[in-house]
Every structure is written in C-alpha cells, then in structure tokens.
Amino acid sequence: MQRDDMKDLLWFLAVARERSFTKAAAELGTSQSTLSHTIKELEARLGVRLLTRTTRSVAPTEAGERLFQSLAPRFEEIEADLASLVAFRDKPSGTVRLTLSDHALQTVVWPKLQPVLRDYPDLRVELYSDNGMRNIVEERFDAGVRLGESVDRDMIAVRIGPDWRLVAVASPDYFSRRPVPRTPQDLVGHDCINLRQATFGGLYAWEFAKDGRELRVRVDGQLTFNSTIPMIDAAICGSGIAYVPEDIVSHHIAEGRLRLVLSDWSPPFAGYHLYYPSRRQLSPAMAVIVEALRYRS
Numbered sequence: 253m254q255r256d257d258m259k260d261l262l263w264f265l266a267v268a269r270e271r272s273f274t275k276a277a278a279e280l281g282t283s284q285s286t287l288s289h290t291i292k293e294l295e296a297r298l299g300v301r302l303l304t305r306t307t308r309s310v311a312p313t314e315a316g317e318r319l320f321q322s323l324a325p326r327f328e329e330i331e332a333d334l335a336s337l338v339a340f341r342d343k344p345s346g347t348v349r350l351t352l353s354d355h356a357l358q359t360v361v362w363p364k365l366q367p368v369l370r371d372y373p374d375l376r377v378e379l380y381s382d383n384g385m386r387n388i389v390e391e392r393f394d395a396g397v398r399l400g401e402s403v404d405r406d407m408i409a410v411r412i413g414p415d416w417r418l419v420a421v422a423s424p425d426y427f428s429r430r431p432v433p434r435t436p437q438d439l440v441g442h443d444c445i446n447l448r449q450a451t452f453g454g455l456y457a458w459e460f461a462k463d464g465r466e467l468r469v470r471v472d473g474q475l476t477f478n479s480t481i482p483m484i485d486a487a488i489c490g491s492g493i494a495y496v497p498e499d500i501v502s503h504h505i506a507e508g509r510l511r512l513v514l515s516d517w518s519p520p521f522a523g524y525h526l527y528y529p530s531r532r533q534l535s536p537a538m539a540v541i542v543e544a545l546r547y548r549s
Contacts, residue, residue, distance in 0.1 A: 260294040344536035345374030351386040352397035360413040400522035412545040413524040421510040425490040436460040443492035444471035461519040
C-alpha cells in the first residue's frame with residue numbers, strides 16, 4: 253500500500269461517516285473540491301466505486317460500506333493506542349467528545365467540568381448537546397450521558413448524578429384562564445408545550461405513574477421545541493403546560509412564576525450515567541473525565 257493510501261482511506265472514512273463532503277471537509281480541515289478529487293483518485297486506484305453521489309446526499313456503495321465496516325474499527329484501535337501514549341506525559345491531554353442533553357449539561361456535567369479544565373490546561377472537551385440517543389461508536393464520541401434506564405447493556409455505565417423527575421408546570425396566568433388538571437388524562441384538553449425527540453423525530457409522550465399505574469399521554473399545543481430550556485420560558489410566558497425537569501424550575505415555582513400540578517403523578521428517574529464502549533481502553537484524558545463526573549452521594 254502506498255503511503256498516500258492511508259490518508260485517502262482516512263478521508264474516505266470521514267465522508268462515509270458524515271454522509272457529506274461538506275461536513276467531512278470541515279472536519280478534516282480541507283476544501284470540498286480537494287476532498288472530492290482525493291476520493292475519485294482512490295476509487296480509480298482501487299478500480300471500484302466507493303460512494304454514490306447525488307445533488308442532495310452521499311452514501312457508500314455496497315463495496316464502500318464493506319470497506320467502511322472493515323476499516324473503521326481498525327483505525328479506532330490505532331487512535332486508542334496512540335491516545336494511550338499520553339500516559340507517558342506529565343499531565344493528561346487531548347480531546348474528549350461527549351454527547352448529552354441540555355439538562356445533563358447544565359445541572360450535572362458543566363459544574364463538575366469547570367475545575368477539571370482549570371487543573372488540566374492541555375485537556376479539551378467537546379460537548380454535543382441534544383436530546384436524542386446517539387450511536388457513540390459510529391459518530392466517534394468518546395462517551396455519552398443519558399438516563400441509566402436508557403443505556404445499552406453492552407456499555408460501561410458510570411452513575412454521575414442523583415435521581416430526578418419531570419414535573420408539569422404552567423404560569424398562574426395560564427391557570428387563571430384554564431382549569432387545573434387533576435389527572436394526566438385532563439391534559440388532553442390543555443395547551444401543552446411539546447418536546448420533539450431527536451432520535452426518532454417523534455413527540456415525547458409524557459410519562460406518569462402513581463400507585464403502580466403507569467400512563468403515557470400524548471399532548472397537543474401550539475408550541476414544540478427540541479430542547480428543555482425554551483419550554484420553561486414559554487411556560488412562564490403563559491403559553492401552556494410544560495413537562496420539564498423539576499430541579500431547573502424549582503426556583504420559578506418557589507418564586508411564584510410557575511405552578512406545579514400533578515406532582516403525585518411524577519415518578520423519579522434513575523439519574524444520569526456516563527456510558528462508553530466496554531471494549532475501549534480509556535485514554536488518560538477520558539479517565540480524568542470519568543472520575544471527575546462520578547456521582548458520590
């Protein structure tokens with residue numbers, strides 16, 4: 253294999269992973285035209301087409317998908333081995349990429365990360381905030397943060413936060429115009445602020461439980477968001493009822509900007525967990541992050 257083939261294969265992996273020349277070029281720090289020319293030369297040398305290009309998308313061919321599935325884990329192992337060499341330095345360094353929700357970032361991760369970044373100036377952390385379940389292996393994240401019940405069994409999961417719950421809240425102004433719901437079923441007649449889930453694209457069905465009885469209610473309303481924080485602002489403005497984490501609205505409830513309803517129907521969740529592949533050796537940088545985030549009750 254020619255030396256240039258190694259670089260070209262890495263560039264092919266980036267395009268196949270991102271399904272976009274534009275995104276891959278930005279990741280690699282090169283121009284889209286240079287990247288496209290490089291892939292065409294690689295295809296010519298191999299004598300097989302690796303990518304199908306249209307005006308709207310890029311996708312691996314059958315041969316390209318086979319090459320991607322073969323090469324991706326091998327390059328990951330090489331990167332992990334190179335990262336482990338950092339252990340020979342005085343302080344951990346390198347980049348750790350995490351995917352997590354805005355609530356996890358605000359309430360658990362960011363408060364614990366701030367002192368770590370001060371203590372380890374050579375450490376870099378990339379935080380990708382959304383409310384979907386990402387495939388951390390395919391999307392090249394070092395770890396993800398989700399509720400304990402959502403983590404796959406083949407992952408190592410480290411608890412990083414306490415139990416918490418979602419609660420239904422709305423402004424006093426809203427309830428001056430609409431009756432207070434007494435049961436989850438009463439929400440059907442209300443203006444509710446929806447949350448669209450990134451993973452499946454559907455709207456989150458509000459989950460309730462009481463005395464062993466579980467309910468999932470699909471609500472309706474004028475507003476839909478894909479993150480929690482704007483839902484709270486909309487609820488304070490009187491736009492409807494929001495179902496949001498209690499810990500980030502408790503001060504609004506205490507100060508009278510929001511009113512809590514259906515509290516006895518709101519069950520706790522099993523807290524946030526940091527998860528990562530069990531077969532992956534932790535880099536020194538990742539080990540520092542794990543220990544910093546670990547929950548200590």
